[in-house]
Amino acid sequence: MQFNPMKLQRTTLILVISAILLGGGVYIYEIQGSEKREAAKIPKKSIFNFTEDEIQSFTVNSDDKTLVFERASEPESGWRMKKPKEATASDAVVSFLLNLLAQGKSDRILTVSPDQLSEYGLDKPSATITVKLKNQDSPKLILGNFDFTRSFLYAQVLPLDSKSEQLDVLLVPVDFQYAVSRPLSEWLVNQEKAEEEKPSAAEKTD
Numbered sequence: 001m002q003f004n005p006m007k008l009q010r011t012t013l014i015l016v017i018s019a020i021l022l023g024g025g026v027y028i029y030e031i032q033g034s035e036k037r038e039a040a041k042i043p044k045k046s047i048f049n050f051t052e053d054e055i056q057s058f059t060v061n062s063d064d065k066t067l068v069f070e071r072a073s074e075p076e077s078g079w080r081m082k083k084p085k086e087a088t089a090s091d092a093v094v095s096f097l098l099n100l101l102a103q104g105k106s107d108r109i110l111t112v113s114p115d116q117l118s119e120y121g122l123d124k125p126s127a128t129i130t131v132k133l134k135n136q137d138s139p140k141l142i143l144g145n146f147d148f149t150r151s152f153l154y155a156q157v158l159p160l161d162s163k164s165e166q167l168d169v170l171l172v173p174v175d176f177q178y179a180v181s182r183p184l185s186e187w188l189v190n191q192e193k194a195e196e197e198k199p200s201a202a203e204k205t206d
Contacts, residue, residue: 044105047141047157047172052095052102054133060097060180062127067187069094081187088189097179101131101141106170107152113166120154120169121145127180143176144169153177 057070068083079089117123121144129141144154152171160167 044107045109047104047106047155047170048101048139050102050131050133050137050139052098054135055098055101055131056134058098058101058129058131060127060129062180065184067184084184089187090189093182093187097129097176100173100176100179101129104173104176106155106172108171110169110171111166112169117144117156117167117169122154122156122169126177129176129180141172141176143172143180146174146177147171150174 055071057068059069060067066083067081069079069089070082072078072080078091079094081087081089112120122142125142125144127143129143130138131140132138140158142156142158144156146153151174153174153176155170155172155176156167157170
């Protein structure tokens with residue numbers, strides 16, 4: 001059998017490349033993968049500790065508008081817009097936001113100094129949501145920038161739990177942005193549809 005040095009070199013090169021690729025795969029799985037697995041083990045923390053039923057009113061402040069809503073019992077139960085106009089609010093749209101507030105969880109919490117808030121868009125928030133509860137507490141959620149994946153928003157809860165020089169910045173669902181950035185018309189009941197759904201006089205007497 002004739003010895004072929006070129007074939008040996010190619011075989012050695014293939015083995016070296018395979019070892020490098022295998023080592024890279026092991027690194028990705030063991031190092032980067034372990035980081036993701038560890039992050040997955042961290043339980044998500046509720047943003048607030050109140051239920052949807054406890055919310056009596058809420059305000060959404062942004063650069064271009066201020067919306068105020070109150071829970072109504074008369075003439076029928078539901079939500080009413082108080083500002084910028086008096087109108088019946090869409091229960092579905094309001095419930096979407098209130099469910100996020102009551103059930104939403106923070107994916108991760110970052111600890112930052114006050115002078116870092118601008119890095120997360122929290123010095124000039126895109127929106128601030130203030131709720132008033134039955135017990136008269138008025139917690140606020142301040143929304144900042146998207147994170148680099150655009151899957152979450154940076155946010156801050158007020159009032160702060162402590163007077164620490166370090167502040168908590170939360171990563172909250174991006175659905176909050178969709179919930180508060182609607183045009184005014186989407187917050188309101190479609191009056192034409194509402195009129196169509198009202199029972200007629202004949203139906204009322206049946």
